[in-house]
Amino acid sequence: MVFQSHGPVSFTKTTLSYPVYAAEFDPYNRGFLVVGGGGGQGRSGVANKIVSCPTLLDASKRSTLDTTAEIELSSEEDSITSLATLASKDGLITLAGINSSESDQKAGKNQHLRTFDIKYPRKKQTSDEKEDSEAQDGNISFIGKASLFQPATGPKPETYQRVLRLSPTYKRDSPNKRIGAVATGLAKQSEIVVFDATRTPTTDAEIIARIPMRDNAEAADLDITELETNTFSITWATDYDVYEQTVMYNFDTKKASFSPANPRKVYSMPKIEDAKKPIRPKYRAIRWLGNEDVLLLSNLPNRTGAELSIIHFYPSGPALKVKHKVLPGHVKQAVGLDVCSLDSDKAGNKQIVVAIAGHDISIPVYTLDYNANTHTFGSFKRFTTLRDVHPLQMTCLRFSPFHSPVRAPPPEQDRKGNALPIKNPVHPGPQYIKLCSTSMGNTVVVDTFALLPSQPSDRQSRYVLLHPSEELRQRTTYGILIGFAVLIFAILLQSMYSTDPFAPGLADYIPLPASWQRTLSHPASIADSMGRKGWEPIVDAASSCFLCRIFRLLCRSLCSFCRILCSRFPGVRIADLLDMHFALPGGSKSADDKAVIVRDQGEGKSLAVHMGDKKEYMQQDEKARHWHELNDEEQHVWRQRLVDAGHWTIEEGETILKGVVFSSWAGFVGRVAGEVIREL
Numbered sequence: 021m022v023f024q025s026h027g028p029v030s031f032t033k034t035t036l037s038y039p040v041y042a043a044e045f046d047p048y049n050r051g052f053l054v055v056g057g058g059g060g061q062g063r064s065g066v067a068n069k070i071v072s073c074p075t076l077l078d079a080s081k082r083s084t085l086d087t088t089a090e091i092e093l094s095s096e097e098d099s100i101t102s103l104a105t106l107a108s109k110d111g112l113i114t115l116a117g118i119n120s121s122e123s124d125q126k127a128g129k130n131q132h133l134r135t136f137d138i139k140y141p142r143k144k145q146t147s148d149e150k151e152d153s154e155a156q157d158g159n160i161s162f163i164g165k166a167s168l169f170q171p172a173t174g175p176k177p178e179t180y181q182r183v184l185r186l187s188p189t190y191k192r193d194s195p196n197k198r199i200g201a202v203a204t205g206l207a208k209q210s211e212i213v214v215f216d217a218t219r220t221p222t223t224d225a226e227i228i229a230r231i232p233m234r235d236n237a238e239a240a241d242l243d244i245t246e247l248e249t250n251t252f253s254i255t256w257a258t259d260y261d262v263y264e265q266t267v268m269y270n271f272d273t274k275k276a277s278f279s280p281a282n283p284r285k286v287y288s289m290p291k292i293e294d295a296k297k298p299i300r301p302k303y304r305a306i307r308w309l310g311n312e313d314v315l316l317l318s319n320l321p322n323r324t325g326a327e328l329s330i331i332h333f334y335p336s337g338p339a340l341k342v343k344h345k346v347l348p349g350h351v352k353q354a355v356g357l358d359v360c361s362l363d364s365d366k367a368g369n370k371q372i373v374v375a376i377a378g379h380d381i382s383i384p385v386y387t388l389d390y391n392a393n394t395h396t397f398g399s400f401k402r403f404t405t406l407r408d409v410h411p412l413q414m415t416c417l418r419f420s421p422f423h424s425p426v427r428a429p430p431p432e433q434d435r436k437g438n439a440l441p442i443k444n445p446v447h448p449g450p451q452y453i454k455l456c457s458t459s460m461g462n463t464v465v466v467d468t469f470a471l472l473p474s475q476p477s478d479r480q481s482r483y484v485l486l487h488p489s490e491e492l493r494q495r496t497t498y499g500i501l502i503g504f505a506v507l508i509f510a511i512l513l514q515s516m517y518s519t520d521p522f523a524p525g526l527a528d529y530i531p532l533p534a535s536w537q538r539t540l541s542h543p544a545s546i547a548d549s550m551g552r553k554g555w556e557p558i559v560d561a562a563s564s565c566f567l568c569r570i571f572r573l574l575c576r577s578l579c580s581f582c583r584i585l586c587s588r589f590p591g592v593r594i595a596d597l598l599d600m601h602f603a604l605p606g607g608s609k610s611a612d613d614k615a616v617i618v619r620d621q622g623e624g625k626s627l628a629v630h631m632g633d634k635k636e637y638m639q640q641d642e643k644a645r646h647w648h649e650l651n652d653e654e655q656h657v658w659r660q661r662l663v664d665a666g667h668w669t670i671e672e673g674e675t676i677l678k679g680v681v682f683s684s685w686a687g688f689v690g691r692v693a694g695e696v697i698r699e700l
Contacts, residue, residue, distance in 0.1 A: 029404060031467045034085035038069055040458035042103040045420040046112060047189040052140060053456055054114050055464055056100030057415075058093065068093040070100060070116060070136060070160060085466060088141050089158030096121045102184035104200060106217060111158070112138040113220050115200065117181035118165075125178070131165040132181040133202065135221035164221030168213040169204055170230075179207040186217050187244040187252055191423045197271050199228065199252055203239035210238045212256060218271060228269055228276045231283055233258070245308040255286075255314055255333075257303040262287040262316065264333060286339040287331050289318065301327065305357035309372055310390065313342070313397070317357040317376065326354035326376070328386075330397055345386075345400040353379040356417040360453050362471070363424035365482045368392025373469070373485050374400070375455055377417040382407045383457060383467075387486040403469075403486050412461030420454040422471075427479055451483050592629045594618075594668050595676055617644075619683040620661070627665045634681060644683040647674070658682055 040057040058068025069092050093100075098119035106113040114136045124130060141158040169179055182205030187198045200217040204210050210233035216226040231254075233239065242256035250271065255264045264286050266279040291298040301318040309315050309330065316329045330343035347354065356377035364370035372388040383406040389398040425448035432440045451471040458464050473481040474488070597616050615634035618627055619641075638644050650658065662668035668677070 029406070029467055029469055031406075031465055032085045033463060033465045034087070036069075036087075036462050036464065039099070039415070039460045039462055040464055041099060041101050041415045042116075043416045043418045043456045043458050043464070044103040044105045044114070045418060045454070045456065047105055047107050047421055048191070049420050049423060050107075050140075052088075052112070053420075053464075053466065054103055054105055054112065054138065055456075055458060056103050056116055057458070058099035059095070060099040068095060068097065068099045068118070070103075070114070085464065089138065089160050091136070091160040091162070093118070094121075098180070102181060104184050104186045104217075106186070106198065106220070107189070107196075108137070111140045113163075114138055115184060115186075115217075115220075115222070117184050117202070119180045128171045129167065130169070130171075130179060131167045132179075133168055133184075133222055134165045135163040137161045137163050164223075166222050166224070168202055168215060168222070168224070168227060169207065169211065170209060180205045182206075183239060183242055185242055185244055187246050189421060190246070197250070199244065199267070199269060201242055201244060201254055203242055203256065205238060207238075208236070210236050212239055212242065212254075214254065214267060216269070216271065216274070228267065229278065231265065234261075234263075234283075234285070237261070240303050241305045243306055243308050243314070245311060247311050253308075253311070255306060255308065257306040257316060259302045260289040260300055261285050262303070262306070262314070262331065262339065286333060287341070304354055307357060307359045309359065309361070309388070309397070312395075315357070315359060315374065317354055319353050323352045323379070325349070326351050326378070328374070328376070328400065343397055343400070347376065347378075347384060348405075350380050350382060351376065351378040351384065355379055355414055358417045358419045358455075360419035360422055360455075362422050362453075362484060363482050364390075364392070365474075366480070370482060371474075371484045371486070373403075373419065373453065375417055375419065377414045377457065379413070381410050381412075381414060381459075383409055383414075383417070383455070385455075385469075387484070389488075401486055406467060409457055409465055410459035410461055410463050412459050412463075414457055414459050416456075416458045418456045420456075422451075422453050422483075424482075425449075425451060453485070592667060594629065594662070594680060595672055597629070597631050598676060598679075616680045617683065618658075618662070618667070618680055627661060627667060629667050637681065637683075641683050644681050647677040647680055647682065650682065 036055075036057075038058045040055050042057065043053060043055040045054075046052045054070065056070040060068065069090055100116050100118055102117035104115045106115070116134045116136065117132055118134050119125065119132055120130045137160070139159040139161075169181075181202050183203040184200070186200040189196050189198070198217045199214060200222075201212055201214045203212045212231040212233070214228040214231065215222055216228060219226050237258040239256040240258060242254065244255075245253050247253050247266065250269055252267045252269070253264060254267060255262065257263075262285070263283045265283040267276060268279070269276045289300050289303065291300050299321045301320045303316055303318050304326075305317040307315045312333050313330055314333070316331065318327050318329065320326065326347045328343075328345040328347065329341055331339040332342050333339050354376050358375055360373045362371050362373065368390075369392050370390050372390065374386045374388060376384050376386075378384065385403045385405070386400045387403055388400060390396075391398070427448060434440055453469050453471065455467045455469065456464065457467075469485055471483040471485055472487050474484045475481040594616050613633060613635065614631055615637075616629065617632045617634075617637055618629050621628055647655070659668075659670075659674075663670065
């Protein structure tokens with residue numbers, strides 16, 4: 021189902037009983053995935069559920085995506101629209117965005133943030149054969165719910181949780197302390213609420229800050245990065261603007277400070293000048309690429325395309341756009357974006373994997389290389405494009421987090437400085453990243469990408485998805501193909517505009533083996549013979565038809581193209597030209613009109629051999645003569661030239677040369693014949 025166009029990519033798929041709108045991996049990549057969705061209020065028969073699924077790290081289960089636990093929620097409330105996960109000792113603490121019922125919302129109460137406790141299934145012990153099989157299943161239990169947004173007022177108090185994001189996780193000696201943020205949708209007073217995510221269930225006591233939106237614009241997407249311990253940077257994008265604010269939060273004293281005091285607008289989408297009125301693309305998603313750079317996904321108006329851009333943040337002042345990428349034409353509109361930062365080396369260099377969910381149900385995957393020395397990003401490099409991933413529109417796209425694997429410690433040295441062997445060396449096994457995509461068609465697909473060490477000989481090497489050597493090979497291949505195509509086009513263009521049929525052609529620039537030359541010479545003779553007389557009777561019966569006239573024009577152009585291309589190759593055998601000509605229908609009838617023409621192009625140049633109109637050529641070249649019109653010395657010279665060029669062999673005999681027209685260039689053959697006579 022998934023189109024595999026590059027690299028080792030495998031996938032697995034499952035179909036659930038409800039539309040899926042959100043997905044999140046275990047933050048420590050322990051092999052589990054949480055997805056959620058449902059039918060929402062008022063859709064009988066489609067339940068609202070939250071499901072925990074293994075992501076098949078075991079190679080023996082790569083072909084399945086098993087459901088290990090699920091919980092059914094009230095059908096009187098909205099479906100799950102967003103998810104975030106916190107790691108616990110034996111499972112996950114999952115936050116979900118679920119709107120309350122319409123009656124509760126009309127009463128000004130919408131407990132949109134729900135908390136669930138997910139227990140992972142215990143692994144079966146092979147030594148205990150009597151263990152209860154039901155005890156192995158996972159479990160999901162409801163913990164609590166809260167309303168972090170300001171109560172909505174008015175005749176239509178519509179406010180739902182549009183976005184939910186948590187700060188990233190890192191493998192450290194001490195536990196991660198994380199913050200989260202939620203953004204409103206359809207609210208009269210749009211806002212972003214930042215909260216402490218270390219305490220669950222979340223209540224009003226965990227609220228760190230409320231950020232009102234300028235001009236009441238809604239946040240299309242937001243993201244959080246950790247600059248240093250207890251210091252976080254939050255960035256969000258509205259339709260046309262990008263904002264940022266840094267939060268310093270003490271988790272013990274629950275005190276927060278902000279830099280700057282109010283959110284700063286760092287970048288605005290420039291307007292595109294149109295013939296009628298200026299238009300502006302709209303931002304769809306935003307993701308941190310580091311502590312100073314973000315990746316933005318935007319859609320052009322009227323579903324005319326999508327773009328990626330990287331902007332660099334400065335401590336103060338506006339941001340600067342440093343990269344721009346127009347997505348392929350088949351992506352008329354993008355619906356989602358996610359990134360996965362791979363581990364970095366000692367210098368800080370790393371590779372970032374970018375995936376985009378297209379409206380055409382395709383997922384283009386790119387890589388970005390970050391150079392820490394220059395603080396710059398390389399170009400977007402296409403890794404693959406996954407096509408026809410789902411039966412219906414995609415709703416969510418999520419990468420699994422990647423943590424650098426554990427390596428063996430450096431070897432100890434003896435007194436002489438020689439490395440001592442390690443008793444129990446630790447070698448990291450194969451490394452993978454996973455990409456989950458969900459759809460309104462109830463499907464969940466997990467694609468697995470194999471990673472490679474950038475330097476296999478280095479024990480501490482970082483991992484990459486697209487190796488630099490593979491990139492170099494791609495560039496070299498593309499460069500050769502493009503250069504060859506440009507060269508062919510230039511030579512053909514010269515041939516088509518040249519009035520001399522014996523002008524230098526492809527053979528004068530690209531030498532080919534004799535077997536290739538003989539093979540490629542056949543289309544020339546076919547095209548030459550299938551001229552007006554070959555095609556005219558077929559289409560004359562319907563000459564009044566417009567399509568037939570177009571077809572006739574295309575056929576003639578194709579024949580002329582083949583004739584121009586293939587007649588330039590050296591080494592064309594005269595016998596092959598004659599065989600191909602007389603093998604065509606009506607070929608023998610035109611024997612008086614057609615003939616093999618051999619022309620000497622000058623001293624040091626090759627012979628030109630092609631099938632042409634005999635009478636027309638004899639009128640143009642007064643020095644052209646048949647074989648029997650040549651004297652012995654001239655025949656001797658021509659025989660030697662034909663043999664050297666591979667057009668004729670002595671074993672074929674001189675009979676096939678009787679109908680050939682020979683033309684010397686500026687009397688060159690005559691002069692050579694004179695020299696032969698003097699030598700005799």
